Amino acid sequence: MKNIQIIANNTLKNYNNITNLSTGSAVSVSGKLAESKGSGQKWEVIAKTVEILSVAPETYPLQKKRHTDEFLRTIAHLRPRTNKYGATFRIRSELSYAIHNFFRQKGFKYIHSPVITGSDCEGAGELFRVTTLALDNLPFKDGKTDYTNDFFGKEANLTVSGQLSAEMFALALGDVYTFGPTFRAENSNTSRHVAEFWMVEPEMAFCDLEGNMDLAEEMIKFLTRFVLEECSDDIELFAKYVDKSLIKTLENVASSDFKRLSYTSAVDILKRSEKKFEYDIDWGRDLQTEHERYLTEQYFKKPLIVFDYPKTIKPFYMRLNNDHQTVAAMDVLVPRIGEIIGGSQREERLEVLERRMDEMDMPKENYWWYLDSRRFGSVEHSGFGLGFERLLMLITGIGNIRDVIPFPRTPNNIEF
């Protein structure tokens, strides 16, 4: 879809009204598609009739000029009418389709994981509480909120991940994926975080970390190539106005082999580098954003997969490696964005999983159904989470996550 010019000749009955049209007005035009005499366009419409549906008054906030993203964010209900945001949300739609297309051709089944969950399944992050209790008159028992009369009879939250659900279905249907909204109540104020975002989470049975990394790389390359081929008009707009090097970057992502290195090697490289970091690097500490960006942007200059992280900085469900020090985790890091995928091979051995949960003081009774999957016909399996908005940032060159989602939700911002 592109803009098209309408030629309104002064022979039209309502020509005078047409000359009074303002930016933002709505018209219905019928006429003849003709080869354009003007330059810079191939086609134009010679109008036979121009019906004026509504004339926008001069208070219409959008002008025929460049606006800042910050301003457009304050009129998020009107910004999809601009060229840039129109292109953004067309690509968002195409990319959603491409994700389903990718998985379908590989035989994955699409699972609808629940949005409301009964427990904090990953033990990670702040949760949004779901309740029908009157918040100005909460029932208490033993000094704590009493949920027995709440809708579900227990504490409920919005999901932070569909992973545990997906694991159950991977152990039933084989390869599966989820693609849906995810909620984090973190007080994060960055250009890479929103409270409500969409996540793609494949989960594969009979698959180890190697296969997991293969899928992550194949998927990002497929999606990048798809957009380069299917959305070239819109991509050109971003290459022109947002990021001049965009197409080169995307072609680099689509064609280069992602560098794979272990956390331990990553730490070695960082320690040997002459670069001064704000945070010291030491085995056992998590890689900071500055470390990740150095590796992917300066050292390797291409996407990078770091694997086998220390178990102390990763969640309970990741598979313990034979060294008993690291787990089979992997993060995909890309230039500019940093972490775009986080995943792991899952701990399929019941005893090891239970021991890990004990070490981390987790209430195993809450996870009885999760542990059942290891009790009955457990097999090795792996999966990851891809931040859909972060992928869109990579693909469009847009620098703020709030500008690739229709109505962004961030701390203190729920307008629209």
Added chain:
RNA sequence: UCCCCAGUAGCUCAGUUGGCAGAGCAGAUGGCUGUUAACCAUCGGGUCCGCGGUUCGAGUCCGUGCUGGGGAGCCA
């Protein structure tokens, strides 16, 4: 949540040691008409983010609050 920066016309911004509030674009009016985030002329347009303070005098200095941006943490 922490650190840094900013808030002046509808939008993007300038504003000198503290001394009468400015430009471009947009808008309105007229002209022009092969244009695409066009051209020419004229005109209108302000709670200088809010509150408090210093001063003869504050857009400018100080305090505080709010909002936005950049970076960090948390992560996708």
